[in-house]
Amino acid sequence: MQFDSTSFDRIRARALLGYAILAIIATLFCVGILKNILPGLKESSALKDALRPPLLYLFFSLFALSMLSRAGLSYNRLFGTFPAWRTLGRYTFWAIPVAIFSVSSILLLQFPLSTVMPEPIKEHLTDGPTITLHGAGDKYALANLLNFLTVVLVAPIVEEFFFRGILLTRWSVKWGVVRAFIVSSGIFALLHNNIIGMFCFACVMAIFYIRTKSLFVPMSIHITNNGIAWMLDWLGTKFGESASPTTDVEISELWQAGLIGVVITIPCWIYFWRHYILKTDWQMPYFTESATCDSDANSNNQILPAR
Numbered sequence: 137m138q139f140d141s142t143s144f145d146r147i148r149a150r151a152l153l154g155y156a157i158l159a160i161i162a163t164l165f166c167v168g169i170l171k172n173i174l175p176g177l178k179e180s181s182a183l184k185d186a187l188r189p190p191l192l193y194l195f196f197s198l199f200a201l202s203m204l205s206r207a208g209l210s211y212n213r214l215f216g217t218f219p220a221w222r223t224l225g226r227y228t229f230w231a232i233p234v235a236i237f238s239v240s241s242i243l244l245l246q247f248p249l250s251t252v253m254p255e256p257i258k259e260h261l262t263d264g265p266t267i268t269l270h271g272a273g274d275k276y277a278l279a280n281l282l283n284f285l286t287v288v289l290v291a292p293i294v295e296e297f298f299f300r301g302i303l304l305t306r307w308s309v310k311w312g313v314v315r316a317f318i319v320s321s322g323i324f325a326l327l328h329n330n331i332i333g334m335f336c337f338a339c340v341m342a343i344f345y346i347r348t349k350s351l352f353v354p355m356s357i358h359i360t361n362n363g364i365a366w367m368l369d370w371l372g373t374k375f376g377e378s379a380s381p382t383t384d385v386e387i388s389e390l391w392q393a394g395l396i397g398v399v400i401t402i403p404c405w406i407y408f409w410r411h412y413i414l415k416t417d418w419q420m421p422y423f424t425e426s427a428t429c430d431s432d433a434n435s436n437n438q439i440l441p442a443r
Contacts, residue, residue, distance in 0.1 A: 141309045141423065146207035149306050152200055152298070159196035166191055182279035190286045193294045200298065213422050214301050216350035227344065227353045231360035233404040234340055238333035238361075239368070240397025243390040245332065288366055292358035299324045299338065300345045300354055308420045317342050337361070340408070347412050349421040 167188060171177050177184060219227075299320055307316030321338035328334040341354035 143207045143209045144306050144309045144422070147204065147209070147302065147306050149303055151203055152303075155196055155199035155203070158199055159192050162195040163188055163191040166195075182276050183282070186279035186282040186286070190282065190290055193286070193290050197294055200302075204302070210422075214305070214351065216348070216352070216421050218352050219348070219350055224352065224356050227348070228356045228360050230340070230344070230404075230408075231357045231364060233401045234337055234357065235361050235364045236397050237401045237405075238330060238337055240394040240401070241333040241336070242330050243394025244398060246390055246394070284366060288359060288363045292362055293355055295324070296341065296345075296351060296355045296358055300342055301351050304342055304345070305420050305422050313346075313418050313420060343408075343412055343416060345421065346418060347416045349424060351421070 167184060170187070171184065177187070218224075303320040303323070304316050307319055310316070311319070317339070321335050321342060324338040325331045325335035341358060344353050344357065345351055
């Protein structure tokens with residue numbers, strides 16, 4: 137049985153751009169008011185910087201959800217069934233090869249792009265996650281906590297909901313699943329640094345959503361991936377390591393490390409191709425009769441990469 141697409145016919149993806157602009161304006165206005173009301177916020181630039189992203193996500197979500205509610209969207213069908221914790225945990229392990237590949241792609245691209253690309257373009261293509269950690273200053277600990285919650289919890293949930301849940305589904309109605317898959321992943325990548333790594337990441341999240349019929353699966357993987365990125369950034373900050381190479385020797389060494397990282401993940405992607413891409417029905421979860429995750433019986437054989 138197939139559900140009709142009436143709700144998604146009413147949704148306009150381009151309206152999200154307008155809501156994003158409104159969210160930016162509302163965030164700046166709100167921060168300006170809070171700065172005058174709360175003396176501590178006015179004195180702490182770190183806290184102000186940490187407050188903007190969650191407010192932006194909040195306002196954007198509120199504006200966009202009003203449109204989705206008017207369209208009659210069924211959130212139960214969009215999210216699908218919450219899988220068993222054991223099954224969700226097995227899928228979440230995919231955050232490890234995804235994170236390794238993402239970081240390795242950054243390192244691998246440093247060497248060739250350093251010789252042919254202008255610096256601003258090279259940085260946008262190869263920089264890792266833009267995580268801000270403060271080591272000193274007024275209320276820096278509170279700012280770091282707020283950044284952690286935003287990066288590791290809020291951003292993955294909001295981004296998976298809109299990119300995989302809304303945009304991927306809406307454009308699959310308009311253009312078909314394959315084109316929607318590519319365009320939604322491309323836009324996700326353009327809004328992040330490390331475009332190639334984030335495009336691959338978005339593709340993996342979209343396949344898991346379509347495969348499992350549960351939005352909770354890509355959300356869980358995304359949360360874990362961002363947690364790994366946060367930890368790596370924290371370790372780099374703690375031990376005073378530079379996030380970017382500065383000499384040709386450093387670039388060459390990191391390029392080799394990136395190549396090793398990509399090679400290590402090859403068995404995972406072979407397994408992923410055979411057990412997920414080739415066995416996916418490519419029907420959007422919202423339009424299937426039962427948006428349920430893979431059963432525990434099947435997950436024992438289909439979750440973990442081959443060893």
